[in-house]
Amino acid sequence: MGRSPCCEKAHTNKGAWTKEEDQRLINYIRAHGEGCWRSLPKSAGLLRCGKSCRLRWINYLRPDLKRGNFTDEEDELIIKLHSLLGNKWSLIAGRLPGRTDNEIKNYWNTHIKRKLLSRGLDPQTHRPVGASATTTNPTTPTTPYSDVVLSSSSPTPAFPPEMIIMNSNHNSSKVEETQSNSGTTEDHQQEQSSQYRQYPELNLDLSISLPFQTEPTSTNTAESKQQQFRVSKQPVIAQAICLCCRLGFQSSQACNCQTTMITNGVHRYYSPLDS
DNA sequence: AATGCGTGCAACCGCAGTATT
DNA sequence: CAATACTGCGGTTGCACGCAT
Structure with missing residues (x-):
């Protein structure tokens, strides 16, 4: 058997949120923090499913959200990021502090x-x-390089608009996988490098590689714990790059990485498992 | 004033990857 | 190891609003 059911879907509200529901959600998260969306509605006294609460909080209630119109700079950044990442709205949103993936997606569809x-x-x-x-294959976006590595040559994660270009060849397995449908490696490399030339200020070397197969060299608990953390959409790996930092979460609570280390010229950010 | 149309955006849906039992 | 739930993401929908006729 698996876990217990997520929520009582039969007794949940749907549709627009009321001010009272918003306030309940805000109060609860202020008191208890984010997380455990499954139990949150019940604990907060909301007749909503956890998924709906999460969405409402992330897209609308979060205090660090930047409301209001997009600036021209944001427009251009979104266009550039989209040209490199495709419809990876969450990745794009990570580069625009205070903006959500939903907001950017809507803005893209309605304005850009x-x-x-x-x-x-x-x-x-x-x-x-x-x-x-x-x-290009007309049915697929040009280059949704979802496995591009956002690499930074600077000691601290660089955030828009200052990003440093770095063409990454140190990680090809997944890239080849995506190439297999659309063209040769040479084609891909040419296209990618042409895009880098087009937007030289962008460093979207995002390739999330296969797990670094480093041998555990230490029995130190803290160190070994640092080797085990997860990156969204990636398998559990021993060491990897902190996309939170690299994608511009900056010092938000979304990221709790603690240390950095340079490997092959690429800064890697390590985050401990937090539970 | 009534109607139709286009636009913007919040919210929902379905899926994939991951975690838990 | 299998079954199932949880989380997060991208695509889509539906409603409210403004404007034109």
Whole structure:
């Protein structure tokens, strides 16, 4: 058997949140912090499922959210990031402090798509309209390099707009996997490097590699614990890169990484398991 | 004033990856 | 190890609002 059921779906509210529900959620999270969304609704006295609470908090109630219109700088950054990452809204949002993936996704669909079209660019391929069919599979976005490594050559994670370009060849296994459907390695490398040339200020060397197979060299508890943490959408690995920092969470509570280390010229951020 | 249409955005849905029992 | 729940993400939907007719 697995876990107990997530929530009583039959007795949950749906639709727009009321001010009272918002206040209950805010009060509860202020008192107890985020996490354990399953039990939160019951504990907070909300007739919502945990998923709905999480969404409401992340997209609307979080105190660090930046409300209001997107600036031109944010527009351009989103366009650049999208050209490199594709529809990886959470990754893009990580580079825009105070913005949520949902907000950026909506903004993209309502504003930026039109903006690009008015410039004569295909919003998916970022190429001139009509020019993309020759080089790209029209059914798929050009380069959703979800496994790109956001690398930073600076000692501290660099946040927009200052990012340093670094073409990464030290990690190819997953990249090859994505290439297998669309082209050769050479094609991919050419395309990627052309994109880097296009946006030289962006360093989206995001390749999340296969686990670093380092031997546990120490029996020290703290050190060995640091070797075990998770990166979103990645298998449990021994060591990896802290995407929180790299994607611009800065000092938010979203990241509790503690140490850095340089490996092959790339700073890697280690975070202890927090439970 | 009534209606229709387009737009913006909050919220939902379904899925994949991961954790837990 | 299998079964099942939890979490987070991207895609989509539906409603409220503003504007034009």
